[in-house]
Amino acid sequence: MFTHLSLTLSCKNKKHSDLETNNFTPKIGKWKCEKTLDFRDNLDGEMIEKLFFKIQSLHNAKENAQKPEVDEVVFDLCNILLKSAETTFGLTNFFVDTPPEEITAVEGQSVFLKYELLTNCSMVIYKRNDIIIGNTSNIRVTESRRLKTLQIKDITQKDEGPYCLEAAGMTSKPTIVIVKRMLLNLL
Numbered sequence: 001m002f003t004h005l006s007l008t009l010s011c012k013n014k015k016h017s018d019l020e021t022n023n024f025t026p027k028i029g030k031w032k033c034e035k036t037l038d039f040r041d042n043l044d045g046e047m048i049e050k051l052f053f054k055i056q057s058l059h060n061a062k063e064n065a066q067k068p069e070v071d072e073v074v075f076d077l078c079n080i081l082l083k084s085a086e087t088t089f090g091l092t093n094f095f096v097d098t099p100p101e102e103i104t105a106v107e108g109q110s111v112f113l114k115y116e117l118l119t120n121c122s123m124v125i126y127k128r129n130d131i132i133i134g135n136t137s138n139i140r141v142t143e144s145r146r147l148k149t150l151q152i153k154d155i156t157q158k159d160e161g162p163y164c165l166e167a168a169g170m171t172s173k174p175t176i177v178i179v180k181r182m183l184l185n186l187l
Helices: 033-041 045-064 067-089
Strands: 095-097 102-106 111-117 124-128 131-133 139-144 147-152 161-167 175-180
Touching: 033 067, 045 067, 102 111, 111 161, 111 175, 147 161
Parallel strands: 102 175
Antiparallel strands: 095 111, 111 147, 124 131, 124 161, 139 147, 161 175
C-alpha cells in the first residue's frame, strides 16, 4: 500500500546570503523544463528506497520519533534532490574570469594575474607553489569588489611557478608563470 508524501518548503528572507558572508556554496545551474525527465532519471533509486524505509520507520514510531532521525530523513532527501540537480543542470563556476593557463615574461617585466569572481569575496588568498603570498617589494595585490589582481613587478626567475587564487573555499585553475632571462645586446 502506497501513501502520498507531500513536501512543502518555506524559508524566511535573509538579509545576507551565504555568498556575502564568504561561505560560498556552488550554485546549481538554472532549471530547464526540457530536462525535467533527465532530473527524474538522475534520482538515485537505491537512496530513495532507503529513504522510504526510514520514513516508514518514523511513521510506525509516531510518538517515539526523535529529532535526529527526522533530521536525517530531511538531510537524505535534500542530498538525493541536490545530486540529481547537480548531475542534470551542473554547477555554476565561482571564477568568472581567470588568467590564462600559462604566461611567459622576460626578466624585468611586470605580469598581471587578473581574476573576476562570481560575487564579492573579501577573503582571498594568493598562492605560488602552494605557498601563500602577499604584498612584497615586487608583488602587489589589489582588489576592487569582484575583481582581484596580483601584479608581479620587475619579475625574476625566482617568481616562476604556478599561481592560483583561493576564495570562498574554491581554488582557481593554476596559471604557470615562466620567466625568460633578458638577453643584453652587446655591440
